[in-house]
Amino acid sequence: xxxxxxxxxxxxxxxxxxxxxxxxxxxxxxxxxxxxxxxxxxxxxxxxxxxxxxxxxxxxxxxxxxxxxxxxxxxxxxxxxxxxxxxxxxxxxxxxxxxxxxxxxxxxxxxxxxxxxxxxxxxxxxxxxxxxxxxxxxxxxxxxxxxxxxxxxxxxxxxxxxxxxxxxxxxxxxxxxxxxxxxxxxxxxxxxxxxxxxxxxxxxxxxxxxxxxxxxxxxxxxxxxxxxxxxxxxxxxxxxxxxxxxxxxxxxxxxxxxxxxxxxxxxxxxxxxxxxxxxxxxxxxxxxxxxxxxxxxxxxxxxxxxxxxxxxxxxxxxxxxxxxx
Amino acid sequence: xxxxxxxxxxxxxxxxxxxxxxxxxxxxxxxxxxxxxxxxxxxxxxxxxxxxxxxxxxxxxxxxxxxxxxxxxxxxxxxxxxxxxxxxxxxxxxxxxxxxxxxxxxxxxxxxxxxxxxxxxxxxxxxxxxxxxxxxxxxxxxxxxxxxxxxxxxxxxxxxxxxxxxxxxxxxxxxxxxxxxxxxxxxxxxxxxxxxxxxxxxxxxxxxxxxxxxxxxxxxxxxxxxxxxxxxxxxxxxxxxxxxxxxxxxxxxxxxxxxxxxxxxxxxxxxxxxxxxxxxxxxxxxxxxxxxxxxxxxxxxxxxxxxxxxxxxxxxxxxxxxxxxxxxx
Numbered sequence: 330x331x332x333x334x335x336x337x338x339x340x341x342x343x344x345x346x347x348x349x350x351x352x353x354x355x356x357x358x359x360x361x362x363x364x365x366x367x368x369x370x371x372x373x374x375x376x377x378x379x380x381x382x383x384x385x386x387x388x389x390x391x392x393x394x395x396x397x398x399x400x401x402x403x404x405x406x407x408x409x410x411x412x413x414x415x416x417x418x419x420x421x422x423x424x425x426x427x428x429x430x431x432x433x434x435x436x437x438x439x440x441x442x443x444x445x446x447x448x449x450x451x452x453x454x455x456x457x458x459x460x461x462x463x464x465x466x467x468x469x470x471x472x473x474x475x476x477x478x479x480x481x482x483x484x485x486x487x488x489x490x491x492x493x494x495x496x497x498x499x500x501x502x503x504x505x506x507x508x509x510x511x512x513x514x515x516x517x518x519x520x521x522x523x524x525x526x527x528x529x530x531x532x533x534x535x536x537x538x539x540x541x542x543x544x545x546x547x548x549x550x551x552x553x554x555x556x557x558x559x560x561x562x563x564x565x566x567x568x569x570x571x572x573x574x575x576x577x578x579x580x581x582x583x584x585x586x587x588x589x590x591x592x593x594x595x596x597x598x599x600x601x602x603x604x605x606x607x608x609x610x611x612x613x614x615x616x617x618x619x620x621x622x623x624x625x626x627x628x629x630x631x632x633x634x635x636x637x638x639x640x641x642x643x644x645x646x647x648x649x650x651x652x653x654x
Numbered sequence: 655x656x657x658x659x660x661x662x663x664x665x666x667x668x669x670x671x672x673x674x675x676x677x678x679x680x681x682x683x684x685x686x687x688x689x690x691x692x693x694x695x696x697x698x699x700x701x702x703x704x705x706x707x708x709x710x711x712x713x714x715x716x717x718x719x720x721x722x723x724x725x726x727x728x729x730x731x732x733x734x735x736x737x738x739x740x741x742x743x744x745x746x747x748x749x750x751x752x753x754x755x756x757x758x759x760x761x762x763x764x765x766x767x768x769x770x771x772x773x774x775x776x777x778x779x780x781x782x783x784x785x786x787x788x789x790x791x792x793x794x795x796x797x798x799x800x801x802x803x804x805x806x807x808x809x810x811x812x813x814x815x816x817x818x819x820x821x822x823x824x825x826x827x828x829x830x831x832x833x834x835x836x837x838x839x840x841x842x843x844x845x846x847x848x849x850x851x852x853x854x855x856x857x858x859x860x861x862x863x864x865x866x867x868x869x870x871x872x873x874x875x876x877x878x879x880x881x882x883x884x885x886x887x888x889x890x891x892x893x894x895x896x897x898x899x900x901x902x903x904x905x906x907x908x909x910x911x912x913x914x915x916x917x918x919x920x921x922x923x924x925x926x927x928x929x930x931x932x933x934x935x936x937x938x939x940x941x942x943x944x945x946x947x948x949x950x951x952x953x954x955x956x957x958x959x960x961x962x963x964x965x966x967x968x969x970x971x972x973x974x975x976x977x978x979x980x981x982x983x
Contacts, residue, residue, distance in 0.1 A: 381843035382814075488931045518698035518932070519870060523914035523925035530924070545843060552916035552925070575918050589848035591873030593915055595896040603852060604845045606799075607813045 335405075336506050336539045337393065337426075338369040342402035344385075344392050348612060360611050362388045363399075364563035367638075370507065373533065375540040377554030377571065379547050379586070381608060385563040386543045390509045393541070394426055395419060407506065424454045424503035431512035433492035437484040443470070443495055444480040450502040469498040474528060490521035494528065501532065510542045514549060526553055547590055551575055556644075559583045562611055562619040565638060569645040579647040581624050618650065626651055659686040659727075660864045661710070661832055666724035668705050671717060677935045679705045681888040682723070684962075687832065692858065692865040694879030694896070696872060696911075700932055701885040703868045707834045710866075711751055712741050729831070747777040750825035754837035756817035760809040766820045767793070767805030770827055777828045792823040796853060815846035822853065829861055836868045851878055872915060876900055881968065884908050887933055887943040890962060893970040904971040906948050942974065950975050 342363055350357035363385040370376045378386040392399040395411060404411050411422060430436040437446055447466045451457045457465045467477040473494040484492055493513060500508050510529065514522040530553065533540065544550045550557055551571045558568040559580065567580040578584045585602040592599070604623045609615055615622050621631040630650050638648040668680040680702040687693045695703045708714045710726055712733060726733040728749065736744070745751075753759045761769055770792060771785040780788065786805070793801035796819040809817055818838065825833055835854065839847040855878060858865055867879055875882055875896070882899045884892040884907070892905040903909040913926035930947045933939055939946050945955040952974065960978035962970050972978055 381845065490931055519872070519911055520698060520914055520928035521931060523916070523927050524929075526916065527925055527927060547844070548916045548918050551918060552922055585845060587918070589844045590918065591847070591851070591871065591877045592918065593872040593876045593900055593912060595876040595900050601848055601852070603849055607815055607846070 334371045335369045336372050336374075336407065338403075338405040339389075339393055340367045340403040340405075342366045342389060342392055342404070343400045344388050344397065345400045358612055361563050361614060362611060363392060364614075366402075366560075366563070366565055368558055368565060368568065370539050370541060372506070372539055373537045374556070375533065375542050375554045377542045377544070377550035377557040378560060379544060379550050379557060380560035381545060383562075383608060383611060384560040385611075386560050387511055389560070390428075390511060390541055390543055394428065394509060396428075424456075425505050426507045426509070427500035427503060427505040428509045428511060429493075429496050429500045429513045432516055433489050433496055434484075434516075436496055437492060439484055442481055442483055446484070446495065447499050447502055450499055454503055456503060465502070466498075469502055472501070472532070473498045474524075488521075489517050490524055493517065493521075493525050497525075497528065497532070501536070501538070504536070505538060507539045507541065510540050512544050513542075515544060515546070522549070529553060547575075547586060559586065562608060562614050564619060564648065566620065566649070567645075567647045568638070569647075573645060577645075579641065579645070579652060580620075580649050581626055581651075582620050618648075658689060660689045660691075660729065661866075662686040662725075662727040663706070663710070664725045664727070666706065666709060666726065667722045668702075668709050668714065668719055669722050670719050675936050679719075679888055679935065680709065683885075683888075683890055685883050685890065685893065687864045687866060689831075689864055690858075690862055691881065692867055692879045694875035694882040695866060695868045695885065696870060696875055696882060697885035698870060698932055700887075700935065702888040703885050704836055706885075707751070707836050707866065707868055710834065711745060711749065712736070713745075743777070746773050746825075746830075747828045748830055749832045749834065750828070750830040751834040751836065752818070752821045752825050752838050754840050756814055756821050756841065757809075759821060760817060762809055765806050765808055766812070766817075767807075770820070770824045773824055774827050788827065789823075792827045793820070795826075795857070796820075796823045797849075798823070814842055815849060818842060818846075818850055819853070822850070822857070826857060826861060826863075830863055832864050832866065833858075834866045834868070837870070838867070839874065840869070840871070847874075854878070872900075872911065884911075887938065888935065889943065889972065890970065891944065891972045893968065895968060898967075898969060904965075904969075904976050905944075905973050906950050906975075907944050910947075910949075942972075954980075 343365055344363040345359040345361050347356045348358045348360060366389050380386050391397040393404055444466050447469055448462050451462050451465055466480055470477055470479055475494055514525050542550060542553055554571045557571045557574045558565045561582050567583050578587050585604050588599060588602045606623060609622055617633050618631040618636050621627040636648045636650045638646050640646050641652045664684050666680055666683045670677040670679055683706060697703050709721055767789050770789040774780055774785040774788050790801045790805055793804055798804050798819055839850050869875060879896050881895050883890055886907050892908050903912055910928040914928060916925060928947050941956040941958055942960050945951040954974050958980040960972050960974045961981040962972045963978040964970055
């Protein structure tokens, strides 16, 4: 695949939050929420990001959209470095990148009708107004499996799954190139989850949109993504094709993560790799490899030197000294 | 030989009298839990699984909730006939409960140790010093490092996994016969979930208690329960041993649920979908409650409700196409 096909390229993304303490609110340290993350997404591709709470997956995604201002890094979207854009230029590029949020209850304004919720986007970006706007809203609702007459209803009149469909329609209203899906099915029941996952796949096939899909459920991510990146304490520690990550996980953390997922087959008894303790604080991450405090294979070098993300097989990158140069 | 049941729920009906009408949240639900067994209860939001567990604990707010029929026999005694004072001696002592949110179910202004020893002093009639020792021992048992020091910490100083361990320590501190775990790992990360489930399994065998595990996660049930009850819209729709349920689900709802989970193994295809959504409890469809979403629905399913059919071997199903007779009204 050549470079032109990348819709977005993120290089060395860093987000540190200062921690202030004392009477004079002096900066006492930094929470290293995202600490040097690089990835790219091709046109029409889904990149999944998995990891446990606090690993920096949501912060990475929001920094990528510049909804949160990154501390450092380069973000090349459609060939332009969006870190250099001012507010006005950024607003022009925003319709090309949209978000679907986790909680379909709090991400829709309860006082607006569905037509207003979706129409607001179209009007703000100057895409449509009046009769044309109504036509577009109807079309979008049909696209996500709702009926045109739903337009006049308020969010509380819908179930969780239907609300998530409204959120998807709103994200697609501007015909974006890239949609960040931040845990879009985590709040939904199992039977509704599969409806939404299928819808997202259908829309991708139809519109050629790229997704950055964030979730903590590895089975969901594996199902929908072409490639998967695993994050731990602000770093991507492994990234590869989604089948490969399940068949051949290399990083000890990925192995533990996969073995920990409960599978609905009582006859299959898998050996679980139980990790000891909790994730260390991002305020004071361990020296060297960030995972060594919980790693079964940790040796001396892991405590001293941080491993780099290197390609150890075609398309399979891992940051671990076990697979050293 | 027939194993003795620790808990028998018979024909339990719970109604909520709301401004919009009467909601039957739990509709003639029956099941039992044997000694030392883990029973899984699965279903989606609003199916009545949490209401059932709160009814067992007699913790339903009344009004609006009212238990309109049924018996809850715990070691042969009907909990529904107990006075509030008698219930207080049972709760946290012979039956205890852990909840989904370890953040909100601990008191933020007391140290975790004090919260555990309070329960011990109340129920076990131990002196203050003995209760503290027992609390520290419980914290050690649930795998909290440095328990003497952690005893003096407040909930906000702990991570989610640690707090859930504290909840488990508190729940087990009086050696309960039955532990009700309502979505105990839903709020936790997968690696922490694995730790907590492993801990619960080990402790269950060690103290010989029974567990009622309520969850929406079929994977969690498959790995921990021996028998499973599936609920839909307030009714039990299927019951089976764990192996049977996952190998050969009889109810179309169970089968649909199992097929709609994205799997880690195998090739990716389109996910199976159960069309539509759970019915509004104020406006249940006529006939079988699952018929509007059921791929196998026939004429009779839209007209009559199926009864729960006993199939032997502890297997029950509520579906006309599996031979259920219509329910008498």
